[in-house]
Amino acid sequence: MFKFLKDKLKDAAKKFSKEAEEVTEEPKVEEKVKEEVKEEIKEELEEVLDEKTSEKVAEEVVKESKEEIIEDIPKEEPKKEKLSFKEKLKKAVSKKISSKKFEELFDELELSLLEANVAVEVIDRLKEGLKMEIVDIPIKGKVDEFILEKLKDNIKELFKEELDLVEVIKKSEKPYVIVFLGVNGSGKTTSIAKVAKLLQSNGLTCVLAAADTFRAAAIDQLQLHADKLGVKMIKHDYGSDAAAVGFDAIKHAKNKDVDVVLIDTAGRMHSNSNLMDELKKVIRVVNPNFKIFVGESIVGNDCIEQSRKFSSSVGVDGIILSKADVDEKGGTAISISYVVDKPIIYLGTGQGYGDIEKFSVSKLMDSLGL
Numbered sequence: 558m559f560k561f562l563k564d565k566l567k568d569a570a571k572k573f574s575k576e577a578e579e580v581t582e583e584p585k586v587e588e589k590v591k592e593e594v595k596e597e598i599k600e601e602l603e604e605v606l607d608e609k610t611s612e613k614v615a616e617e618v619v620k621e622s623k624e625e626i627i628e629d630i631p632k633e634e635p636k637k638e639k640l641s642f643k644e645k646l647k648k649a650v651s652k653k654i655s656s657k658k659f660e661e662l663f664d665e666l667e668l669s670l671l672e673a674n675v676a677v678e679v680i681d682r683l684k685e686g687l688k689m690e691i692v693d694i695p696i697k698g699k700v701d702e703f704i705l706e707k708l709k710d711n712i713k714e715l716f717k718e719e720l721d722l723v724e725v726i727k728k729s730e731k732p733y734v735i736v737f738l739g740v741n742g743s744g745k746t747t748s749i750a751k752v753a754k755l756l757q758s759n760g761l762t763c764v765l766a767a768a769d770t771f772r773a774a775a776i777d778q779l780q781l782h783a784d785k786l787g788v789k790m791i792k793h794d795y796g797s798d799a800a801a802v803g804f805d806a807i808k809h810a811k812n813k814d815v816d817v818v819l820i821d822t823a824g825r826m827h828s829n830s831n832l833m834d835e836l837k838k839v840i841r842v843v844n845p846n847f848k849i850f851v852g853e854s855i856v857g858n859d860c861i862e863q864s865r866k867f868s869s870s871v872g873v874d875g876i877i878l879s880k881a882d883v884d885e886k887g888g889t890a891i892s893i894s895y896v897v898d899k900p901i902i903y904l905g906t907g908q909g910y911g912d913i914e915k916f917s918v919s920k921l922m923d924s925l926g927l
């Protein structure tokens with residue numbers, strides 16, 4: 558999962574590391590370090606020698622960079638562990654990436670990010686963030702580790718606060734109504750079955766609403782899941798009013814004291830205005846607590862574009878990113894939440910009922926090697 562993006566980020570960090578320049582103020586730093594070391598040596602010598610001699614010897618030691626001279630001077634106490642002159646100097650020298658180098662290196666990283674399905678606006682956001690934290694900043698230690706750390710910080714900031722839907726449902730009044738929406742084949746019906754199973758394992762009851770009255774066999778497909786899971790499904794005929802199915806399912810839930818209503822809807826392209834109007838009607842009639850956009854991780858920028866359109870026309874409260882198990886790229890996962898400005902709730906990680914993972918930013922960072 559997301560290996561492509563992981564490899565590209567690691568490669569970029571290596572390239573930044575290779576291109577980082579040593580900071581040019583080295584002579585100035587060297588003078589400062591020399592002065593410090595001289596003072597330290599002088600202080601130590603004064604314990605056994607007079608001030609003038611100590612000063613002279615200290616000066617000589619630093620000038621010649623000959624630390625062995627002080628080895629011969631008798632000590633009253635064992636010398637505290639100190640860094641050698643060379644070690645201090647090494648510590649004082651840092652690396653940096655100039656603005657020009659950054660632009661060059663980021664151009665290359667940008668291509669990799671595009672290839673990994675990262676949205677353009679996310680790339681712009683990352684560039685701004687990284688620029689501020691990397692350009693002309695003295696880097697101590699390993700440059701590639703520094704770069705990966707900065708990538709991690711900036712990618713983390715793309716996400717909303719995590720949302721535990723099951724906990725939200727538990728705290729809400731019943732029935733809690735959720736509508737699943739998205740384009741054709743994105744995984745809505747499968748996700749409903751997975752969520753139903755998840756709710757069951759958390760001690761919550763649910764009813765399914767077969768409000769995809771549009772696609773042939775959609776009702777039978779959901780019925781199959783309902784039967785396997787042992788949950789009630791409310792249906793009307795094919796071609797009937799989708800909003801009415803949702804309405805009836807809510808009525809059923811209220812009568813039977815069911816905790817959650819999961820409403821399946823027909824897949825639709827945002828460009829199909831008839832079907833978008835129908836979806837608006839469903840939402841108006843059932844007035845859901847939560848609208849989940851189900852998007853396919855693998856389709857990349859199309860998925861981002863669809864989520865943006867659904868969000869602006871009917872509103873989206875959270876995202877299920879399906880088929881993450883077959884997505885090697887990973888860019889959709891780091892982009893969609895930022896674009897829609899809503900949290901990813903779950904990742905779909907397979908076709909089985911148990912293949913649903915509560916989304917966690919730190920887990921995502923792990924899979925990106927950050």
Ligand SMILES: Nc1nc2c(ncn2[C@@H]2O[C@H](COP(=O)(O)OP(=O)(O)OP(=O)(O)O)[C@@H](O)[C@H]2O)c(=O)[nH]1
Pocket residue numbers: 739740741742743744745746747748769772775822823824825879880881882883904905906907908912
């Ligand atoms: N590998 C994998 N396959 C998935 C996942 N979620 C759904 N699928 C598969 O994707 C296909 C489409 O899933 P559906 O749940 O029917 O999608 P839908 O959005 O309801 O489709 P329409 O109702 O036609 O719009 C099925 O073959 C599912 O098994 C997932 O997380 N991982």
Ligand SMILES: [Mg+2]
Pocket residue numbers: 745746747769775821822824
């Ligand atoms: Mg479906």
